[in-house]
Amino acid sequence: MTDLATFTVPMPSVRAADVPIPSVRSAGAPPGAAADFPAYCGDLFGELARADQRRWGEVYVRGLLDVPGRKTPARISEQVLGRRAVQQIQQFVNQSPWACGPVRGRLARQMARAFRVEAWSVDEVVFTKNGDRSVGVARQYAASQERTVNCQLALAASLVGHAGSVPVNWRLVLPARWDADERLRGQAHLPEEERCRPRWAYVMEALDEMLDEWTLEPLPVLADWRGESDPDPLLRGLEARGLGYVVRVAPHTPVVLPRRPAAVPGCRGTLAELAAHAARHTERTSVTWHDPVAERMRHSEFVTAPVLLRCEPAPGRGAGAAPRPRLLLADWPYGRPRPRGYWLTNLPARRLAEIVPLAQLGRFSEEALGRMHEEFGLGDFEGRSFRGWHHHVTLASAALGFDMVRQQADERALSETGA
Known part of the structure; x- marks a missing residue:
């Protein structure tokens, strides 16, 4: 697995560490969320090396949750912070050297506590693009859409159960044209070891991380x-x-x-x-x-x-x-x-009555990924770098994860009130 923390690129003239650490405004937060959100982000980003990284992570996830419409750095900074901090947010997402793996692992463990996880679902995710410079972009066949699209293709590994689904691990599928084009690779800051591979190899790498590094309980794969x-x-x-x-x-x-x-x-x-x-x-x-x-x-x-x-x-x-x-x-x-x-x-044939509804749970992961595009800015990332793409999809998963935590807390509160 690529260690994003070891891949360095030039830093912009103004860095997030050069400005005061922001305070997140809670005026736009959903009812009852203000007390829970800092603790949620504190757990997710607790292993990040610097305090400014942890706070910018909180700012970005809050923006993905609360900002209506397109989730751009300008809109996130203005509505979450009350001032423009575009360059600082771009630096945090595109260039700051924090590793996605520990954040994703913490997210997976939070989700395992939030709802009953019954399976892991692997889904293709299509990121439609107009240009050809963003990392992994090519005109390629998207099986989930049954057509050829100019896009990035990714594989998302989600935790899924009857309560819903949250993607916790991501792999960007590289087309063959990205293997030999050094200009494209350099512009996207693509690590040398990242090459075009069969899809099953991406899946095995993601599952091995979940099993060996995050030590998640093994579950059936859809x-x-x-x-x-x-x-x-x-x-x-x-x-x-x-x-x-x-x-x-x-x-x-x-x-x-x-x-x-x-x-x-x-x-x-x-x-x-x-x-x-x-x-x-x-x-x-x-x-x-x-x-x-x-x-x-x-x-x-x-x-x-x-x-x-x-x-x-x-x-x-x-x-x-x-x-x-x-x-x-x-x-x-x-x-x-x-x-x-x-x-x-x-799975054993005698368990057919369990296998059939288990297979249907994959529809929850499709629904969750659709919501991420519509509500949590999954497709709104405008950067071109490999690191930035991984940071953005990780933070979008964190936004959906908090929505799941909040939903489960609300349901428990209603149940206790009814009791």
Whole structure:
């Protein structure tokens, strides 16, 4: 993992440390938030080396929470501080050498205390851009939007449960064009070790940080991998780490078909063909579950079948114990010509009534990331640097996290009042 604290760039003529440490105005704060917010930020930024860094972190997160419309440094400083401090805020976000990892780890632990976390969700996040100089920008295919966009692409790892979701870890996906263009890399202050990699490698790096450095409790991983031609490296990486998973995949995903003809040894097919074979030879399983997003009961029929993709060593870890069998889960109601969705999981088939609602929790992470764009300025960062991008998305996650903490506190207060 890149240590952002060791990457240095030239400092502007006026530094945050050259001005008095600001006091955050609470006039625009939501009701009941003023007493909690400083303690929340004090915990998140407690490991930052300098007092001015800790206070500018509080200023920026408050701006992301309270400033209406676009969250620019000018608007944040004017509405939070009552004066312009644009250069100081830009310096804190773009250039100040504070490491994101400890802040993200503290955020994850706060969220684990704030609500019951049931899974980790990995989602693609699209940052649409007009130019071509911001770090990682390229005209590239965004699977989540099913189109080619001039954008930055990121992967967010979120803690998710029935109470909601908060992204706690981020990776910026670098296009291949950024590997060899030294001018672009220099302008964005891109660390030498940051290179284009397969998406599963970014996911493994983020999960290893959560497991090994933050020591979070391992939970099932949810992911939408329909945009990837081969889910096998991702699945093997998760299996090597002993993680359960429910991964949505495309119907054309290649698999080994059962009962292959003797004349065609090693016959390969697709998940769609495997689901059709299973539907002809096994009974569908009826599952009724509570939809956590729509808040209603749903009913469907599912076809299940063992899955064989490949037999290779798992990437990034030792051989360890034999992985649990993989299972195809196809949502295929009677009367429909084909399934509505395909998932691969290593969770036991007998727990189908738990796996189905677990898979739906990924919709909470999508909803939370959408809110971050609309309410907390996730896409408002105007800088171009690798460090600045990581700082901004970390602080945007902190803003959503405080909203979650506040929501949970309000619900507890209402419950106690009602009692």
